[in-house]
Amino acid sequence: MPTSYVMKAITKVLMTWLQTTIHALVDADQTGFLSGHHISENIVYAADLLRCCHSRKAPTLVFKIDFRKAFDSEGGFSIKDLHRQNRATVVDGRSTSFWMDKWLPGEPLATRFPALFSHGTRRHASVATVVSQGLGLQTRLTAAAESELLVIRRFIDGTSLRGGPDRRAIDSPSTPRFSSREAYRALSPVHPVDTTARLTWPLRIPTKVKIFAYLVDIDRLSTRVNLFYKSCAPSDICAACTSPETGRHLFFDCPVSTAIWGQLDVPIPAGSFSIWDLPAPPPSPSGAWHFGVAAILWSIWKSRNDLVFNRVTHSTTSTLRKVCDDLTLWRWRLRPADRTSLDGLRAFLLARAVA
Incomplete structure (x- = not known):
């Protein structure tokens, strides 16, 4: 029997077996390239999600990225780039990351104080959590982390929280209110007028x-x-x-x-x-x-x-x-x-x- 026939038979057996187990291996939200699922379901899913957020008046940020921009283009930007373009004004501190967000002048504290950040046990804690519960550090700190801790404690002592949600703006001289349009403008290269x-x-x-x-x-x-x-x-x-x-x-x-x-x-x-x-x-x-x-x-x-x-x-x-x-x-x-x-x-x- 030719080798190609054997390989085709093995492939068929594997594919038949995989069809019975693929739904247990792949997330239910994956709609492409699966039997019984359709990519068009994503449209209904997105519409239902937006309708739910609108009815609940929940703050929502929606990203629409096509396949070409997501995978085949070198000129796009990532979620990290978008995050770097926003600056937070702390009010109650509940939605602002103490380490990752720009809420003090300059870069995020994780970038400015890398030694102390590497000793943190709650790296995604909000400003409100750090002010009320502390930084959450490992028991033994290096000398560099100890010196950075003195500066961080001054920042914490000088932070006062009050009622109201935190506000976000684009990190630019004009500081427009944060929106997907303003973020896209800040990240996109300047094109000549058409x-x-x-x-x-x-x-x-x-x-x-x-x-x-x-x-x-x-x-x-x-x-x-x-x-x-x-x-x-x-x-x-x-x-x-x-x-x-x-x-x-x-x-x-x-x-x-x-x-x-x-x-x-x-x-x-x-x-x-x-x-x-x-x-x-x-x-x-x-x-x-x-x-x-x-x-x-x-x-x-x-x-x-x-x-x-x-x-x-x-x-x-x-x-x-x-x-x-x-x-x-x-x-x-x-x-x-x-x-x-x-x-x-x-x-x-x-x-x-x-x-």
Whole structure:
């Protein structure tokens, strides 16, 4: 009998036996990779837990960590990092660790007085416990621990407790109140301002068009060049001409799009640029121009898709008329005071469509 058959038989026997004992070996909260358990149970479990904490008005701190950040990423931070970012203000001392928390100026006492900390028998005792019951030390101390004990006793003698819960804040010059958001900001590296997002998301256009415009501006749209790079398209050539279909080519350099921008007398800048930097044509109102840019790019994209999937071509006039139709539908998203500017832009585009 081949060796592989023997190994498969042994593996099958072990797996069958393990299935009968696995639930006694693995914690009941483990839901993944176990027969009869489902990861979706965690969602129900988390919702029930939050509902219980809310109904009892219990102070709660919730962490949501996905698998990539927890295991595969080097740029994340740990619970210890989060703990280092908070500083406690002692009131009743019941929720503040005497040794581990920052409740006195400087680092935690465990870091500042390592010799005495190594002799402690209650290393996780609260400030209230230490003040009322003492430090809880081993009977014999080293000389270094004895000298540190004198300083610690002065701290204890100078600590006065009163009624009320302890307060926590982020350990920074501004000392904001501790929250998961403030802790994340303190631990996360500083990133440059995303100008594209700042200009795109406030626009009062449909959400799908916002996402589309954002992807156009950062060149992440599913153009043929991007799809061909991912082996998702047989070719990277534009459907309307013989050039590679990059984002710039599709929306600005292709003969189809060039005719549209030329009809509007909009000069296309050389090199790379943001779509929001396109200059507005002089006769059109500049206040609604970003609105118009999104509508024009959206119509060019829909016309391109109609050509790719349905083999239907659209003229410059029909594309601009679709832009005007979209502006009519989106007009009601604007405040009444801003609609006049959009009406002026629509009138300008409609006049150029029939020119």
